[in-house]
Amino acid sequence: xxxxxxxxxxxxxxxxxxxxxxxxxxxxxxxxxxxxxxxxxxxxxxxxxxxxxxxxxxxxxxxxxxxxxxxxxxxxxxxxxxxxxxxxxxxxxxxxxxxxxxxxxxxxxxxxxxxxxxxxxxxxxxxxxxxxxxxxxxxxxxxxxxxxx
Amino acid sequence: xxxxxxxxxxxxxxxxxxxxxxxxxxxxxxxxxxxxxxxxxxxxxxxxxxxxxxxxxxxxxxxxxxxxxxxxxxxxxxxxxxxxxxxxxxxxxxxxxxxxxxxxxxxxxxxxxxxxxxxxxxxxxxxxxxxxxxxxxxxxxxxxxxxxxxxxxxxxxxxxxxxxxxxxxxxxxxxxxxxxxxxxxxxxxxxxxxxxxxxxxxxxxxxxxxxxxxxxxxxxxxxxxxxxxxxxxxxxxxxxxxxxxxxxxxxxxxxxxxxxxxxxxxxxxxxxxxxxxxxxxxxxxxxxxxxxxxxxxxxxxxxxxxxxxxxxxxxxxxxxxxxxxxxxxxxxxxxxxxxxxxxxxxxxxxxxxxxxxxxxxxxxxxxxxxxxxxxxxxxxxxxxxxxxxxxxxxxxxxxxxxxxxxxxxxxxxxxxxxxxxxxxxxxxxxxxxxxxxxxxxxxxxxxxxxxxxxxxxxxxxxxxxxxxxxxxxxxxxxxxxxxxxxxxxxxxxxxxxxxxxxxxxxxxxxxxxxxxxxxxxxxxxxxxxxxxxxxxxxxxxxxxxxxxxxxxxxxxxxxxxxxxxxxxxxxxxxxxxxxxxxxxxxxxxxxxxxxxxxxxxxxxxxxxxxxxxxxxxxxxxxxxxxxxxxxxxxxxxxxxxxxxxxxxxx
Numbered sequence: 001x002x003x004x005x006x007x008x009x010x011x012x013x014x015x016x017x018x019x020x021x022x023x024x025x026x027x028x029x030x031x032x033x034x035x036x037x038x039x040x041x042x043x044x045x046x047x048x049x050x051x052x053x054x055x056x057x058x059x060x061x062x063x064x065x066x067x068x069x070x071x072x073x074x075x076x077x078x079x080x081x082x083x084x085x086x087x088x089x090x091x092x093x094x095x096x097x098x099x100x101x102x103x104x105x106x107x108x109x110x111x112x113x114x115x116x117x118x119x120x121x122x123x124x125x126x127x128x129x130x131x132x133x134x135x136x137x138x139x140x141x142x143x144x145x146x147x148x149x
Numbered sequence: 150x151x152x153x154x155x156x157x158x159x160x161x162x163x164x165x166x167x168x169x170x171x172x173x174x175x176x177x178x179x180x181x182x183x184x185x186x187x188x189x190x191x192x193x194x195x196x197x198x199x200x201x202x203x204x205x206x207x208x209x210x211x212x213x214x215x216x217x218x219x220x221x222x223x224x225x226x227x228x229x230x231x232x233x234x235x236x237x238x239x240x241x242x243x244x245x246x247x248x249x250x251x252x253x254x255x256x257x258x259x260x261x262x263x264x265x266x267x268x269x270x271x272x273x274x275x276x277x278x279x280x281x282x283x284x285x286x287x288x289x290x291x292x293x294x295x296x297x298x299x300x301x302x303x304x305x306x307x308x309x310x311x312x313x314x315x316x317x318x319x320x321x322x323x324x325x326x327x328x329x330x331x332x333x334x335x336x337x338x339x340x341x342x343x344x345x346x347x348x349x350x351x352x353x354x355x356x357x358x359x360x361x362x363x364x365x366x367x368x369x370x371x372x373x374x375x376x377x378x379x380x381x382x383x384x385x386x387x388x389x390x391x392x393x394x395x396x397x398x399x400x401x402x403x404x405x406x407x408x409x410x411x412x413x414x415x416x417x418x419x420x421x422x423x424x425x426x427x428x429x430x431x432x433x434x435x436x437x438x439x440x441x442x443x444x445x446x447x448x449x450x451x452x453x454x455x456x457x458x459x460x461x462x463x464x465x466x467x468x469x470x471x472x473x474x475x476x477x478x479x480x481x482x483x484x485x486x487x488x489x490x491x492x493x494x495x496x497x498x499x500x501x502x503x504x505x506x507x508x509x510x511x512x513x514x515x516x517x518x519x520x521x522x523x524x525x526x527x528x529x530x531x532x533x534x535x536x537x538x539x540x541x542x543x544x545x546x547x548x549x550x551x552x553x554x555x556x557x558x559x560x561x562x563x564x565x566x567x568x569x570x571x572x573x574x575x576x577x578x579x580x581x582x583x584x585x586x587x588x589x590x591x592x593x594x595x596x597x598x599x600x601x602x603x604x605x606x607x608x609x610x611x612x613x614x615x616x617x618x619x620x621x622x623x624x625x626x627x628x629x630x631x632x633x634x635x636x637x638x639x640x641x642x643x644x645x646x647x648x649x650x651x652x653x654x655x656x657x658x659x660x661x662x663x664x665x666x667x668x669x670x671x672x673x674x675x676x677x678x679x680x681x682x683x684x685x686x687x688x689x690x691x692x693x694x695x696x697x698x699x700x701x702x703x704x705x706x707x708x709x710x711x712x713x714x715x716x717x718x719x720x721x722x723x724x725x726x727x728x729x730x731x732x733x734x735x736x737x738x739x740x741x742x743x744x745x746x747x748x749x750x751x752x753x754x755x756x757x758x759x760x761x762x763x764x765x766x767x768x769x770x771x772x773x774x775x776x777x778x779x780x781x782x783x784x785x786x787x788x789x790x791x792x793x794x795x796x797x798x799x
Contacts, residue, residue: 009493014505021509021546025516028541029534036531054533066745069665070752089663090742090752093723 034104043081047107055083055113056102064097076101076113087115094120152217155205156296159246162198162253163286165191169256169279173272177345185268188275189260195282196253203250206295207237216302219243219295225306227691227719228314235319236309242295244322248439249285251323251330252278259334259359266355273341274334281333284466292459308691308720317377325370325397329435331363332404336432339425340474343481348421353414354784356428360411361637361779364404365772371397372768380727385661385738385756387764390539395518396438402511403431406504408775413500417562419489420497422482423504429478433471434511440467441518492564499557503550510546514539551606551649554642555613559620577616581608594658594675603653610646614639634781641774648767654760661757663742667750674757677737678702683749684715684741692718697741697751699728713753715741735759 036054037047047053055076063075063082070089074097075082085103095101095118105115169191176184206219210233215221223243224236238247256278263271289295312318338356342348374397379387388394407427414424440463491497517534524532559565559573585605590596618639622632660674671680684697694716701708711728718724730737735757742752 010498010501013502017502017505017509021513021542024542024545025513028538029517029520032535032538032541033532034535036533070663070742090740090754093725 036102038078039076039081039083040078042083042107042113050106052104052106054102054104055085055115056100057083059095059097059099059101061097073112076103083113084111085113085115087118089118091118092120096120151205151208152214152296152298155202155209156294158198158201158205159286159290159294159296162195162202162249163283163290165195165198166279166282166286169195170276170283171279173279174276174344177269177272177276180269182268185272188272192253192256192260192275192279195279196250196257199250199253203237203246206243206246207234209296210234210236213306215304215306216298217295218297218299221299221303221306223307223309225308225691225720228309229690231316231319232309232314235313238322239309239313242289242293244326245285245289245293246295247323248326248330249282249289251326252282252285252333255327255330255334256282259337263355270341270345270347270352270355273344274337277337277340278333281337281470284470288459288462288466292462308718308722311692311716311718311720311722311724312381315377315381317373317381321370321373321377324366324373326439328363328365328367328370328404329397329400329439331359331366332400332428332432332435334359334363335407335428336474339428340477343425343477346481346484348425348481348485350415350418353411353421353424357408357411357415358779358781358784360404360407360428361775364401364408365775365779367397367401367404368768368772368775371401372765372772375768376765379761380729382725385727385740385754385758387655387761390517390536392518393438393442395514395539396441399511399514399518400431400434400438402507402514403427403434406507406511407431409500409503409507413497417489417491417497419491420501420504422485425478425482425485427504427508429471429474430508433467433474434515436467436470491562494560494567494570495564496557496560496562499553499560503553503557506546506550506553510543513542513546517542548602548606551610551645554610554645555617558614558617558638558642573616573620574613577609577612581605581612584608584612593654597657600653600657603649603657607646607649607653610642610649614642614646631782633777634783637774637776637778637781639774640777641771644767644770644772644774646767647763647770651760651763651765651767655758655764659756659758659761662755663752664755665745665750665752667748672753672755674755676704677708677757678705679737679739679753679755681751681753684744684751689716691720692716692724695741695744697728697739697753699739699753701730701737709737711737711739713739713741715743731762733762736761 034052034054036056039055039057041047042055057076057078060075060077060082063073063084065073067073071086072088072091073084073086075084077083085105086108087103087105099120102119103113103115104117104119105113108114169188172184173188173191176182176187206217208214209217209220210224211230213220213224213226219240219242223239224233228236236243238244256275259271259274259278263274266274335356338352338359342352371394374394375387378389378394379385407424410420410424410427413420517538520534521532524530555574555577556570559570582605585603585608586601588604588608589601593600622635622639662672662674664672666672666681668681668683671678673679678701680700680702682698682700684695687694687696694714697711697713697715699711699713701711709730711730713728714726716724716726725740727738727740729739738754738756738758740754742754744751
């Protein structure tokens with residue numbers, strides 16, 4: 001085999017691997033991104049329908065209810081709007097009323113967010129940056145220009 | 150007084166690092182031997198001062214000197230001694246100090262174990278490591294001084310993050326840092342070789358054992374971290390594609406590629422430019438990893454010390470190191486010529502493919518890790534990239550690696566023929582197909598193609614490696630130092646087989662259940678019955694908690710009792726300690742959720758995890774392989790020979 005052919009074959013292999021990787025990446029990125037929304041954004045219908053997303057805010061004090069077996073209901077608030085959440089399973093250690101929380105799941109037809117995963121971060125002083133940002137917006141209630149395109 | 154001594158020692162270490170970063174490099178360039186001679190004593194003095202600084206901080210922890218802000222924030226008087234010591238590196242400032250100490254340990258090791266390397270080369274290597282050290286110590290002194298005093302010392306400190314109060318995690322960061330920082334040696338050798346325009350096979354031979362050892366530490370660090378996450382976080386998983394995990398995994402992947410390409414450069418003189426680039430990337434990713442984890446840019450469990458103000462310094466430092474070394478590379482790359490020829494079917498090609506796959510896999514992880522940061526910076530939206538992304542990209546990219554293992558080891562350098570290769574590998578090929586399929590059909594709870602693929606690959610790696618041993622190694626050669634490099638390869642590759650068995654069977658056949666159980670109630674999972682016998686309150690050194698009692702029976706016969714715990718640290722943080730019955734072929738895992746109602750009912754999480762230990766066992770075997778390879782006698786013989794010629798010359 002000539003050197004030129006060999007180089008071409010090696011190059012072809014490299015390009016194939018890269019192409020394959022790019023294909024995998026694009027495919028996987030498209031299906032596995034989950035966007036973050038605050039309760040206000042959900043209320044304003046900014047959430048694409050029937051799509052998994054992350055809802056973040058504070059667990060509204062007094063909203064936690066335990067149902068049959070391991071089903072729990074609570075509300076997530078950004079001090080402006082609240083979204084009701086249903087979850088079946090064990091809540092994380094740091095889940096508490098009044099604390100920051102992120103829930104991943106889908107919005108049901110009845111307006112209740114059905115979470116498959118609830119995350120409360122592993123430090124009592126730690127606030128997920130998304131939640132902090134969502135709460136920061138809330139005092140400027142009604143101020144125009146608060147939302148970016 | 151003691152913290153001030155520590156602070157002074159840090160400043161003295163900085164001045165030593167400055168000396169070490171300048172004089173030897175200039176001396177090597179101009180051929181001034183007295184300047185070159187500064188390298189070793191400066192590096193050793195730096196280690197002395199770093200050790201003093203580190204000892205001072207440790208002392209401040211041990212005597213509960215809460216006037217030091219860092220001590221007050223990360224320990225208290227009730228903390229057990231082990232965690233007072235590990236608390237030193239429990240947060241940002243102290244972990245930087247550990248990083249810098251580790252760097253001076255590696256530098257001093259270079260001064261001691263590189264007698265076979267020309268003095269000018271060693272001087273450049275030590276000089277480059279000195280530059281990195283200058284950056285780190287400046288970062289500490291300006292933005293993250295661990296010795297900072299509080300004007301009003303509190304009576305009692307806050308606590309060390311309870312997650313870190315665990316023996317596994319006490320040694321996880323030092324291991325990881327030994328790995329991260331160890332890559333600085335390979336990096337420094339690459340830079341030094343470029344500076345001196347001596348990019349021959351010799352520099353590959355010099356940096357190879359160092360890279361091996363660093364890689365061994367990094368492997369152990371990652372294995373420890375994964376094991377810790379499994380039992381301590383109470384989630385029962387062993388890998389979450391968390392940004393910090395990725396931060397340690399990327400340098401590992403590039404480091405693995407570097408190990409293999411160094412082999413080609415040493416043995417065949419090929420891939421020189423590529424190997425240099427890998428050495429740069431391995432260390433750059435280690436730096437990125439250190440900073441990503443500690444700077445708080447990432448939303449993650451580990452980012453407990455968050456201060457964006459440090460970001461600017463970090464960006465500049467990363468820019469100088471990565472940008473500077475790539476600039477040097479672009480200036481010198483044209484001088485690097487590989488005149489070595491090899492055929493398409495050869496071990497070189499096999500190793501090239503190995504490198505391409507590893508690097509592309511690392512790049513896809515880098516993309517997934519940084520993508521949310523980039524989108525956020527551009528204001529597009531806040532997103533997160535979930536584990537499915539990583540699994541969907543990473544697994545297809547690494548499966549071919551397992552296939553390559555057998556062919557790559559058998560293929561000869563320069564050229565081989567397809568017929569010979571196939572003849573040598575026919576038996577393992579057929580045997581692994583049969584064994585893997587047979588395992589998936591008869592020895593698993595139910596058949597899946599995923600399990601069949603995983604087991605076929607595992608058997609393929611195992612059997613092809615065994616037949617390589619049969620063909621190339623003589624019995625009794627294990628004790629012979631000259632063949633340890635090859636034994637290292639064998640053991641490392643066997644580690645892959647064990648690892649693949651572990652992930653395949655654990656990820657497909659694990660069972661998990663979240664359930665509410667009252668006292669006396671039980672739950673059956675396969676052959677195992679878990680009976681909850683209640684939870685009772687107890688008190689630990691710095692926490693209160695509940696300890697559950699879960700009796701486990703296998704096919705009706707009592708097997709063991711598990712004691713999962715729920716702890717409430719007095720610093721205000723709750724923690725879950727799982728109860729685990731570990732076994733070679735399966736783990737039983739029970740974690741307490743929370744009390745439900747007044748009658749003593751709790752929510753419990755129950756797992757059955759087949760072969761989960763094999764994942765870490767595989768990692769340990771890989772590390773052992775790396776250690777064997779680094780202890781190959783040819784590196785020591787070189788050192789001895791060089792010493793002899795030096796003595797004869799004198």
